[in-house]
Amino acid sequence: MRFKPSRRDLLVLSGGIVCSAISQRTKAQTKPKVAALFAGRIDDSGFMEAGYRGLMAARDKLGVEVVWQDQIKPERDLLAAALRDLAKTGAAMVIAHGGQNNEAAKLVAAEFPQTRFVVTQGNVTTTNLASYEVLQEESAFLAGALAAWMTKTGVVGHMSGIRVVPGLKGRAAYANGVAYANPAVRLLTNFSGHQDDNALSKRVASAMIAAKADIIFTMLNAGRAGAIDACREGGAKQIGNVRDWAAAIPDVFVASAVADSGIALLRAVEDLVSGAAKTNAIEKIGLNRPDAVRLTMAAAVDDDLRRKIEALATDIQSGKVDVSTTWSGEEFPNPA
Template sequence: MTAERMRRGAVAVLLLALAACAWDGGTKVAKKRVRVGLVLSSGGRGDGGFNDAAIAGLAEAARTLGADTAVSESGGDETSPAALGRYAQEERDLVVGISFMASAPAFALANQHPNTDFAVLDYSPVTDSLGRAMPTPPNLAGITYRSEEGAFLAGALAGLMSKTGRVGFVGGMDAPVIRQFEAGYAAGVRRVCPACRVVVSYAGTTPAAFSDPARGLALAAAQYAGGVDVIFHAAGGTGTGVFRAARESGRWVIGVDVDQYDQAPGRVLTSITKNLGVSVQGLVKQESEGAFRAGLISQGLADGALGWIYDERNRALIPPAVYNQVETLRQAVIAGLIQVPRVPEEAAAG
């Protein structure tokens, strides 16, 4: 073989290797190992909920898919733009933000870094100057959860279990994504107990409201003292204070995002779960297979993205008749027989 033929053969091999890493018809060809950056929300690592679930999912993706992973310890939403940008500058294949506060910066960065894929869990659509939702860039997946559906089950359970006719909701930051929980919860309560009163408290109006356990304790203690006997929280790390109030008062509490029974054993009726870990694993798997799916993606009870805990630890707390009623409502939502409101005003009207 002549030197020229050898040179041509080597070039051909190189071109084939490059083609294996290139775009093919708008879809990335599978990669063996992807580099993923995860940006935490307020509350950070150890919140016992939203963040820890996403971290666990990322760890599982690293174990099963061999992904090269990094987790931002930036402190939460206040610095998420910088953390998202840093991972983009590092040319990671996939950058994931797990808070609605990451929506706008991820939207901007996706346009600036077309070769990096971005995903936001609990995405809040970015709007133009006229308030119209803007289409996501072709490398951004905005995953929204129909959180009101899971909260509806929490409300039904609270209404069925309450002895005082007063149930409570403690939210973190007063924002649309948390008001979805409030709306669904109130609708669930009214579905089974029209005469019940829902007492609502928010920890604040900034991202810090998700990481203030003392505030959560004060709000929950005040509700319990006022006659509330079941509280559902959607407050991130602030919820640890709500659990403390439940332990100290001997009242019921309902957890969120992950199974939070261990926060107040014997006092946690259930937890409304959001399978963030599965979402993160799915995103990494898509990226590794060259099948990243961009656009708006809505997930709810019917998709298995949301659920409620009923197992050997809390089964004795919930009478069989109550369980059956909640399950019947869950199936009705899945079947489309019940449309759960997304905003409190709709819940009140219903």
């Protein structure tokens, strides 16, 4: 259930009895409670919804009780306040969905040493805090290679919203995938500042199309619809992320860099229930788990390209091809 604490709730919760150790607390609960924080909307058709679906899968498959909060502005103090509220529900584990929670989770985990904390797509750890990361950079690298092999104009695009670490890593991997496949292809890349603004995403995509981009990789949430409209109007194609957009909207999407962050959330709860919950560790989930990370392709992608992508994916898993998550270069500005 969505948790929205009242003043009375907080007074009652603050007076609760805390078990002496995390392991004792977890074992005492036959169906442990798991709390989750989603900074955006849980119906955004993107990253937040994937996490929410992971929470629901944990509830349905593992029998845990769940509570959550969503639509919290991604600022450290606001995120920290929401995490405190969730910790006070008596949850055995509090999951902060998204790397924007790194600082807030580390701060609040120190205040609740008997509670396990997890950041999905994070890179922070402490004695009661772990991160679970779906390696979206691996499918993003494949997306970049496919875009470079498919473009007819020699120009491809990338669009995202806020500058969180996973988004920057995904952009870098895409850019490096483009360069790996064809160094002559030009990349237009933009962080607009908003994941959910459709009017803005349509302007950015339209401007990229006007600059000759014929394939655009979108790392957006609810704001993806604006880019879809721009691609339809401008005759461009798109590569999605998070879920399989190529299956959902094949007239626009030639592929999708699937990186199901909900799998990270589900894995964290599986570890809790099995008694193997991690601390001081970062659990990485990549192409070795195709249910979580893969590049899906629409029927428009021919068999030769499919084989090239499959071979590249194998080389990434074996370590033959390195997926770099650093990139520097000129960015495409927000249009007026």
